[in-house]
Amino acid sequence: MKKCLFVDCLIRGEESRTRELAEAFFEKLKDYDIEHLILEEEGLRPLTGDFFYERQELLEKNDLTHDRFRYAWQFKEADLIVIAAPFWDLSFPSLLKIYIENISVEGIxxxxxxxxxxxxxxxxxxxxxxxxxxxxxxxxxxDCATPYMKALGPFFGFDKVYCIAADGMDVWGYDSKGSLDKAKQEAKDLAKHL
Ligand SMILES: Cc1cc2nc3c(=O)[nH]c(=O)nc-3n(C[C@H](O)[C@H](O)[C@H](O)COP(=O)(O)O)c2cc1C
Structure with missing residues (x-):
């Protein structure tokens, strides 16, 4: 069975609209085992201080077997990557950036x-x-999130990065339900064709 890594940066629990979008996608995704990685539960650390220098030393020794690189191996070995995150401060939550720091390992x-x-x-x-x-x-x-996500394609070696977004979730008088429904349908259609 192929493996799909679901990188879950859905911070607002059950009320998250992005979660609803992700659920629509997974409802239609078949033939994949889903590995659900909930970033909030991982205690991820940013690259600072000793945590940064430990990494430098390991890379200099070309020791890529250390447990801290487990996220990078997991990401590398997945057959499909799904990242779900709300749009925050013109981009995505810093928690997701910290995850990206942890998976961006030269040689992995x-x-x-x-x-x-x-x-x-x-x-x-x-x-x-x-x-x-x-x-x-x-x-x-x-929108600084979509171009960043698209750039991860060539960086990590993906042929294609699909971005599905629902706009206007908090705009008074806007048809936010219609916008979310449209994105959910797009996500379902994509899942059926993967
Ligand atoms: C900390 C924070 C920062 C946000 N920054 C932006 C922003 O820069 N632009 C924007 O349009 N909406 C912004 N929003 C609104 C969210 O993008 C919007 O509510 C989104 O649907 C949240 O997704 P969720 O329901 O999955 O949590 C922000 C919300 C929060 C909580």
């Missing part, structure tokens, strides 16, 4: 070559699911 998830960075991850596709309070649409310079 990517390598540096003379021609630039090369992704080493197994998955062909990554899916990024989000909901936003305001209305941004596509290619809005105020």
């Amino acid at each position: 998830s990517f390598s540096s070559t003379e021609k630039g960075l090369k992704g080493l991850c197994k998955a062909e596709n990554m899916i990024y699911l989000t909901t936003r309070g305001g209305i941004y649409g596509d290619n809005n310079p105020m």
